[in-house]
Amino acid sequence: MNLKGINIIGGEFVIGTDGGIKAINPNTNEELLPEYKGISDTDFDRAMNLAWAAFIEYRLVSNEKRAEFLEAIAEEIEKVGDDLVQRAMLETGLPQARLEGEKGRTCGQLRLFAKVLRDGKYQDIRHDVALPDRMPLPRPELYSRKIGLGPVAVFGASNFPLAFSVAGGDTASALAAGCPVVVKAHQAHPGTSEIVGRAVVAAVERCQMPKGVFALLYGSGSKIGQKLAAHPVIKAIGFTGSRAGGTALMNTAAARAEPIPVYAEMSSINPVYIMSEALKNRGKEIGAALIQSMMMGAGQFCTSPGLIFAVDNEGFDDFITSAKQTLGKQTSQTMLTPGIAKAFNQGVDRIQQSQQVQLLATAQGTDKPNQCVGKLFLVEGDQYIGDKALHDEVFGSSAVVVRCKSFEQMQQLTESLEGQLTASVHCDDNDDVAVLQALVQQLERKVGRILFNGFGTGVEVADAMVHGGPYPSTSDGRSTSVGTAAIDRFLRAVCYQNVPKAVLPDVLK
């Protein structure tokens, strides 16, 4: 595909004037053309005005027409052919199979939200019939339903260049909710963003949607992000990225004349619990599986396992030995960007500098640039609480095993954790149910998803999925960014009291 280095505003392709972004191929450190210049202030304001005008019109578009629009986006993305995945490979260093899968997931999400729209339950329609004879006062007729909040700013994520970027989960759920979307392209994959952005524009045209329903903006650093978060037209933010980035958006959003909700998915170390029977019977197997999960995609998943709790009982040494051996045979992988690779190395250095921590094993390095050389550490339970460095996320293939003295210590250390996206529990049939229940009850207070005999990676797009969790795993622990419930983030309820039938919105008639 012939990339133009354009922003997209109101269906038009606009060359920016501010600075310039070029993607870097992380496998070679070579710059990739074209250059993407940041949007000018004038065009930025135009995009905001168009988004607002589109909101007034788009929110009234029927569920069926919005569903067709989402399906058209999926079709247009599929029409692009191989160019999309090829460009994404260059920009992210991710392997083809992974990106093909992610493309399928992206289109699947769009189609899932089309189903959500046709089903209509997302509107949470409620009705209280009039009780004209009620004493002491009659009851009026009441309806309520949920409507879109307004234009949503979506921040493309580096680690999901398709599924959490231009037409990813945030965009799909916001468009489904009746909210126009203004995407800030992630600077690590500007070309991928352009290709998907063009597909969305084709769908906008095909479905005759208001032109301002979608915009794709480029800009350098956090400047454009802060401008988006501060602009009065924007009524909510969807973000996946670092804790620092998410926190900056939260601060800006809270300081506005009209504060707005921020849905930032930020930081999680995803504790793993290996219970005694599982450790005894399957310690070796779990050790190998842990490393496979930790190494998958260079650990560049929000739900990558970063912390393992196990009591020093029978099987512990098998587990450790197996994990060490498995990791020692793994080869390093290229990370998404030079910045992420640098941050990973700083993160593991920070852990290694701790006096209390023992390096158990390291993956095999190569002389390619931007490598994630996976590392596994060990620390004693007594030392874990006091060591702040061991509580922070290291984005990449790194995990710390905490050797606990008892289940009680495991619970005590768990209490010291910040909010997490996931917790994984490995158990066998003979593990004590009462102990497991106590752990689950504790984890309910700490995490968004509790899973058994597996790892958090692989986030199913489904009705019951919760990809969220208490702060700082997300900025708003009441929300999920994956699954059908993600649409709730961009909705609010309106009540209609004694509204004449002729005037009621169609969905309430």
Next chain:
Amino acid sequence: MNLKGINIIGGEFVIGTDGGIKAINPNTNEELLPEYKGISDTDFDRAMNLAWAAFIEYRLVSNEKRAEFLEAIAEEIEKVGDDLVQRAMLETGLPQARLEGEKGRTCGQLRLFAKVLRDGKYQDIRHDVALPDRMPLPRPELYSRKIGLGPVAVFGASNFPLAFSVAGGDTASALAAGCPVVVKAHQAHPGTSEIVGRAVVAAVERCQMPKGVFALLYGSGSKIGQKLAAHPVIKAIGFTGSRAGGTALMNTAAARAEPIPVYAEMSSINPVYIMSEALKNRGKEIGAALIQSMMMGAGQFCTSPGLIFAVDNEGFDDFITSAKQTLGKQTSQTMLTPGIAKAFNQGVDRIQQSQQVQLLATAQGTDKPNQCVGKLFLVEGDQYIGDKALHDEVFGSSAVVVRCKSFEQMQQLTESLEGQLTASVHCDDNDDVAVLQALVQQLERKVGRILFNGFGTGVEVADAMVHGGPYPSTSDGRSTSVGTAAIDRFLRAVCYQNVPKAVLPDVLK
């Protein structure tokens, strides 16, 4: 009842050590005994620790037991007898019938949330069955359900000493959600708060709930409020009060190491629209009804009408004449507190100082203290947008009529409004449906509740009620503080993936 001037912590009655609050009878300006000393720092921390300990236990209490607890609170409040309403009359100046009604509403709310618990839908239980043969990857079994956020700080409201205070809507919905409640008593009705607090304690004991599930704290000024909002144990805030008070809590909550949601119901002028046919046919009647609504309870309702839009067509003069005549015959009423009466007078003075505003009518004053002497003003549509004073809430019986040149101007002025709790539309059968639809579509973006041929006062406690709205009417426009959906404010979803049946929470089995 023999009031003791006590705080309540862990079911015990504790005399404070900090400052001292005495209620003032607004009808006489006389102080009412006893004095309520603010909680000491040590006892404050104890209350926080007890709330946290109670959360761990109380959130696991079954829906049925929680329902019985809420019903027991209602029964204990009813048991108190006349003392409650008598004390509330002294502390608030509100008439007996109003307070009897509010007591009924308070108990009704508690029983409604008992129904919500028995119904169980509030948990939003979702289930995705396992698809072990799905290609390319199997789908795990997923459940999700909503659980309580943690201890909630509830701030008693001056204008609803029962229904939005110690055992009011925020407390009922938080307790239903499985969240312990720490109430900051409103300093205007400390004795009423003590009586209700004792009733809650009796229910806690009768139902053998964890002692820390309820606390009632006194303290001077905003000090204790800020301490509550900042304390790590508190996971959400329910507040009804001023914009300044709500904003201060929002700022504190956003600045915490772990930011928390604030549900503050703050400020609304509740625009009223009189459409042309209604104005022509019923201008006189609507004028009288407006004044009745505005004067009800001295206008001390969040939903009191403060702004009226009408086009200067046939019937406008009838409307104005009728409103003037009706207001001129009304007598002033005692406001809740000297502070509120002072703020009301400052608010109407601010409006009167505007060059553009004409005073249409004034209610009859008396020589009693703390009077709300209702006032009605008129301004031309051309002048309204530029006059900031006319956009701010004046808490009390005050309203501004905006004489519009056209429906288009009415829409333009509406666009300039901040978020509101309610908007009322008065129309007749002959009013243009397309015009009404356009207005409703505009109002959906601005308000939480749209009602026809009535006024916003009288907020039905029902499934479809939305007592919320875009900022600044509330801090979080996604929420309602009245009706069954109020429980959603204190919940978050947790997902259970491949969790063994024996370990799953009972409600998912």
